[in-house]
Amino acid sequence: MGKTMHIALTVNGEAHELLAEPRELLIYVLRERLNLTGPHAGCETSHCGACTVEMNGKSVKSCTVFAAQANGATITTIEGLGSPDSLSVLQQSFREHHGLQCGYCTPGMITRAHRLLQENPDPTEEEVRFGISGNLCRCTGYQNIVKAILAAAATINGAKEAAE
Amino acid sequence: MNDLTPTPQERTAKLKGLGTSRKRVEDARFTQGKGNYVDDIKMPGMLHGDFVRSPYAHARVKSINADAARALPGVIAVLTAADLAPLNLHWMPTLAGDRQMVLADGKVLFQGQEVAFVVATDRYVCADAIELVEVDYEELPVVTDPFKALEPGAPVLREDLAGQTSGAHGARRHHNHIFLWETGDEAATNQAIEAAEVVAEEMIYYHRVHPCPLETCGCVASMDKVNGKLTVFGTFQAPHVVRTVASLLSGIEEHNIRVVSPDIGGGFGNKVGVYPGYVCSIVASIVTGKPVKWIEDRMDNLMATAFARDYWMKGRISATKDGKITGLHCHVTADHGAFDACADPTKFPAGFFHICTGSYDIPVAYVGVDGVYTNKAPGGVAYRCSFRVTEAAYFIERMIEVLAIELGMDAAELRAKNFIRKDRFPYTSALGWEYDSGDYHTAWDKALAAVDYAGLRREQAERVAAFKRGETRKLLGIGLTHFTEIVGAGPVKNCDILGMGMFDSCEIRIHPTGSAIARLGTISQGQGHATTFAQILATEIGLPADSITIEEGDTDTAPYGLGTYGSRSTPVAGAATAMAGRKIRAKAQMIAAWLLEVHDGDLEWDIDRFVVKGAPERFKTMKDIAYAAYHNAIPGIEPGLEAVSYYDPPNMTYPFGAYVCVMEIDVDTGTHEVRQFYALDDCGTRINPMIIEGQVHGGLTEALAIAMGQEIAYDEIGNCKNSTLMDFFLPTAVETPHYTTDYTETPSPHHPIGAKGVGESPNVGGVPAFSNAVHDAFRAFGLRQAHMPHDHWRIWKIANQLGLHG
Numbered sequence: 010m011g012k013t014m015h016i017a018l019t020v021n022g023e024a025h026e027l028l029a030e031p032r033e034l035l036i037y038v039l040r041e042r043l044n045l046t047g048p049h050a051g052c053e054t055s056h057c058g059a060c061t062v063e064m065n066g067k068s069v070k071s072c073t074v075f076a077a078q079a080n081g082a083t084i085t086t087i088e089g090l091g092s093p094d095s096l097s098v099l100q101q102s103f104r105e106h107h108g109l110q111c112g113y114c115t116p117g118m119i120t121r122a123h124r125l126l127q128e129n130p131d132p133t134e135e136e137v138r139f140g141i142s143g144n145l146c147r148c149t150g151y152q153n154i155v156k157a158i159l160a161a162a163a164t165i166n167g168a169k170e171a172a173e
Numbered sequence: 174m175n176d177l178t179p180t181p182q183e184r185t186a187k188l189k190g191l192g193t194s195r196k197r198v199e200d201a202r203f204t205q206g207k208g209n210y211v212d213d214i215k216m217p218g219m220l221h222g223d224f225v226r227s228p229y230a231h232a233r234v235k236s237i238n239a240d241a242a243r244a245l246p247g248v249i250a251v252l253t254a255a256d257l258a259p260l261n262l263h264w265m266p267t268l269a270g271d272r273q274m275v276l277a278d279g280k281v282l283f284q285g286q287e288v289a290f291v292v293a294t295d296r297y298v299c300a301d302a303i304e305l306v307e308v309d310y311e312e313l314p315v316v317t318d319p320f321k322a323l324e325p326g327a328p329v330l331r332e333d334l335a336g337q338t339s340g341a342h343g344a345r346r347h348h349n350h351i352f353l354w355e356t357g358d359e360a361a362t363n364q365a366i367e368a369a370e371v372v373a374e375e376m377i378y379y380h381r382v383h384p385c386p387l388e389t390c391g392c393v394a395s396m397d398k399v400n401g402k403l404t405v406f407g408t409f410q411a412p413h414v415v416r417t418v419a420s421l422l423s424g425i426e427e428h429n430i431r432v433v434s435p436d437i438g439g440g441f442g443n444k445v446g447v448y449p450g451y452v453c454s455i456v457a458s459i460v461t462g463k464p465v466k467w468i469e470d471r472m473d474n475l476m477a478t479a480f481a482r483d484y485w486m487k488g489r490i491s492a493t494k495d496g497k498i499t500g501l502h503c504h505v506t507a508d509h510g511a512f513d514a515c516a517d518p519t520k521f522p523a524g525f526f527h528i529c530t531g532s533y534d535i536p537v538a539y540v541g542v543d544g545v546y547t548n549k550a551p552g553g554v555a556y557r558c559s560f561r562v563t564e565a566a567y568f569i570e571r572m573i574e575v576l577a578i579e580l581g582m583d584a585a586e587l588r589a590k591n592f593i594r595k596d597r598f599p600y601t602s603a604l605g606w607e608y609d610s611g612d613y614h615t616a617w618d619k620a621l622a623a624v625d626y627a628g629l630r631r632e633q634a635e636r637v638a639a640f641k642r643g644e645t646r647k648l649l650g651i652g653l654t655h656f657t658e659i660v661g662a663g664p665v666k667n668c669d670i671l672g673m674g675m676f677d678s679c680e681i682r683i684h685p686t687g688s689a690i691a692r693l694g695t696i697s698q699g700q701g702h703a704t705t706f707a708q709i710l711a712t713e714i715g716l717p718a719d720s721i722t723i724e725e726g727d728t729d730t731a732p733y734g735l736g737t738y739g740s741r742s743t744p745v746a747g748a749a750t751a752m753a754g755r756k757i758r759a760k761a762q763m764i765a766a767w768l769l770e771v772h773d774g775d776l777e778w779d780i781d782r783f784v785v786k787g788a789p790e791r792f793k794t795m796k797d798i799a800y801a802a803y804h805n806a807i808p809g810i811e812p813g814l815e816a817v818s819y820y821d822p823p824n825m826t827y828p829f830g831a832y833v834c835v836m837e838i839d840v841d842t843g844t845h846e847v848r849q850f851y852a853l854d855d856c857g858t859r860i861n862p863m864i865i866e867g868q869v870h871g872g873l874t875e876a877l878a879i880a881m882g883q884e885i886a887y888d889e890i891g892n893c894k895n896s897t898l899m900d901f902f903l904p905t906a907v908e909t910p911h912y913t914t915d916y917t918e919t920p921s922p923h924h925p926i927g928a929k930g931v932g933e934s935p936n937v938g939g940v941p942a943f944s945n946a947v948h949d950a951f952r953a954f955g956l957r958q959a960h961m962p963h964d965h966w967r968i969w970k971i972a973n974q975l976g977l978h979g
Contacts, residue, residue, distance in 0.1 A: 147387050
């Protein structure tokens with residue numbers, strides 16, 4: 010066991026402090042210390058995106074972020090995007106359009122889609138496909154994921170227009 | 174009756190039964206990150222286990238020194254074959270009747286093979302300890318080519334089999350030979366081919382690939398020494414089989430073993446097998462008295478568990494000069510790797526490969542399959558297919574194309590000319606299968622019309638002319654496939670795994686207030702069983718699907734079943750569900766008769782109720798009956814409303830489909846673009862069209878990966894060249910095309926609801942459709958056969974070898 014360091018981070022609005030080896034990966038800090046098992050490990054080489062979380066306003070693959078790098082960060086995981094009583098538009102849209110099957114990529118995929126719609130609120134299909142190309146899905150063939158994200162964008166934009 | 178009385182249509186709609194695109198009940202937890210996969214399981218005092226793996230493909234293990242590893246703080250144990258030998262667990266039986274080393278016993282036979290198992294307090298300590306284990310290897314000559322493996326002077330791989338001239342599947346003729354499995358009439362086939370007007374001959378290679386579900390394999394084993402109970406949570410596509418095998422191997426009585434498959438992050442055949450990690454975790458838990466978790470990383474997964482395919486298929490097909498097929502001969506050299514761990518029903522060492530006469534009425538045929546050992550990983554699993562059906566479909570759909578070239582005929586016309594006609598079903602094939610139902614011409618015509626096939630061929634001819642004039646560098650390929658699958662193993666009389674008959678089961682309990690729970694012997698890995706099985710039941714028993722819980726995967730509560738793979742859930746467990754539902758309905762009818770004071774025979778079933786014939790205002794709904802079943806003391810009828818059905822299917826089911834892929838190929842870069850993909854599937858009765866469509870999209874994408882880039886390749890000294898997702902192609906949303914789905918509906922005559930299964934069809938039909946598109950693009954320039962995967966470099970090479978680069 011190597012030396013540990015003191016790490017402070019804010020996850021889904023909650024402040025946490027812990028001691029971790031600097032080499033410990035963020036995915037395991039989230040999953041094993043904070044019990045946030047939504048993000049999954051799929052490859053540990055940042056190819057599959059199942060571990061995607063939002064860190065300081067950017068999508069990151071938490072399987073290739075060291076705990077030390079996450080010190081002081083603000084992080085959002087799938088658990089922070091909606092609650093059982095109020096699912097996010099994206100969460101609802103994935104269900105509505107059958108954008109998931111085994112569910113293993115889903116938390117990373119929705120977290121990524123959330124950030125994508127922050128960056129580009131009205132994407133084309135091509136932009137959605139490019140925007141989620143860091144997230145692999147083995148079940149759906151992406152067609153319904155893309156449909157779900159486009160539909161969510163339309164819903165969010167429609168609600169915004171109605172409010173204005 | 175008044176305006177508020179629901180109409181029959183409204184009552185049917187409320188059930189969300191068969192044929193409705195019911196939204197999935199699984200999605201609430203998955204979209205919120207609240208799934209429960211094996212790596213999410215945490216138990217008090219849980220330890221982690223991981224493997225020291227061999228860097229060599231063939232080497233003698235001279236010594237293992239784990240002293241430094243054992244001395245590392247946090248390391249609890251390091252297990253080697255020497256530790257497992259006294260328990261007789263250093264080897265384990267495979268599903269194919271061979272045996273496999275759990276940990277290296279004297280030698281290693283493939284790169285990535287398990288050599289020692291390190292158990293430590295966390296996964297980081299485990300990783301550190303693995304680095305400290307010193308293994309002294311002596312390299313041995315390596316064979317990765319199955320043809321070279323059968324040469325007289327080839328290195329001896331399986332020294333443990335020395336002197337054994339026969340194995341689980343008959344005679345062995347060489348030290349690296351596993352079996353020769355034959356079916357059909359070879360003499361008559363040869364005679365037909367020799368006498369034929371036209372013969373096409375070709376070697377078709379279906380390369381080695383890997384199912385690569387996004388979640389790797391893993392387990393948590395927990396031996397409770399106080400109660401004598403062993404619990405194993407794991408990525409098991411067949412939890413009941415795992416329990417029985419674990420009991421037979423460990424000597425722990427089956428009632429003291431509980432196997433649980435939690436949520437599974439994709440299986441695709443990868444999670445059917447029994448792997449050393451499961452055995453070592455169980456042993457480690459027994460030794461330490463603590464729960465032990467083992468989770469593969471991606472490299473472990475791609476290198477060591479469950480490859481698929483690797484079939485060299487030498488074919489000869491004969492026909493009359495106007496294109497009527499007269500015979501088919503196929504010899505396969507099957508590379509099984511270091512141990513024969515193929516996941517096939519025991520009597521079928523080549524799976525159902527002999528469905529390779531496909532959709533065609535071929536009067537005589539022969540198949541011979543030679544299984545061969547090489548220094549490659551064991552496996553041979555059915556990657557999204559029913560036991561070598563995808564190899565069979567690829568073989569025949571390529572042979573048809575090659576024959577069309579030989580005949581100078583259009584490949585669509587050649588297919589239509591040879592389809593088994595609708596009036597011939599049930600049809601017995603030359604290789605002995607009884608096809609249950611089909612209407613191939615209707616599906617084919619619908620598909621060709623949908624894509625304007627004649628128009629596409631005109632466009633293609635114009636493109637070739639433009640290419641020859643130097644006006645374009647892009648070619649157009651039209652990839653055709655008409656596949657027939659065989660799924661739903663199977664009749665117990667000829668389908669078993671290690672003697673366990675391949676039936677499946679459903680147990681239903683109706684609750685007094687009119688809701689229900691049903692448990693099955695299968696396990697979903699993304700197929701949405703909790704959604705679809707409730708739909709089958711809703712239609713059978715008249716309670717809304719939303720009021721029916723489906724549970725699978727816990728051997729302590731679910732009835733015994735053989736699990737989910739080979740598209741068998743709907744054909745077998747789906748049938749069990751319908752049959753159990755009918756038992757419920759039969760008892761409900763007696764209860765309704767008592768409540769309504771009529772004879773049983775005076776009632777008829779109407780959507781969600783029993784109605785007195787001729788008096789529609791007199792009825793009892795299933796909800797009324799459920800309450801009465803528990804709380805009315807009905808003379809002569811036991812309280813309660815439950816049923817169990819164990820279903821042994823009388824036959825397998827034969828889904829089919831017609832696919833067309835239109836592909837643009839850039840001759841200079843070898844890149845491709847799928848311009849159109851049309852997939853027509855006939856899976857019999859459709860339970861949930863939304864889920865069927867999702868299955869088709871997903872299966873086609875796996876087919877795209879296989880045909881266009883995915884492979885597990887080895888260099889000459891047995892290094893696995895594709896052991897990370899950097900080197901192993903999985904398409905992203907950018908590479909994946911848009912698909913158009915369609916259907917015809919030809920119910921299975923022997924299945925209680927007529928359903929056939931669909932999960933694997935798109936992979937089985939998709940691979941030849943993509944591959945045929947590549948071949949078809951170059952047909953005008955003389956291409957007959959180019960092996961998959963058709964990555965950019967290989968397509969460029971085709972163009973180059975055909976002299977298209979000037």
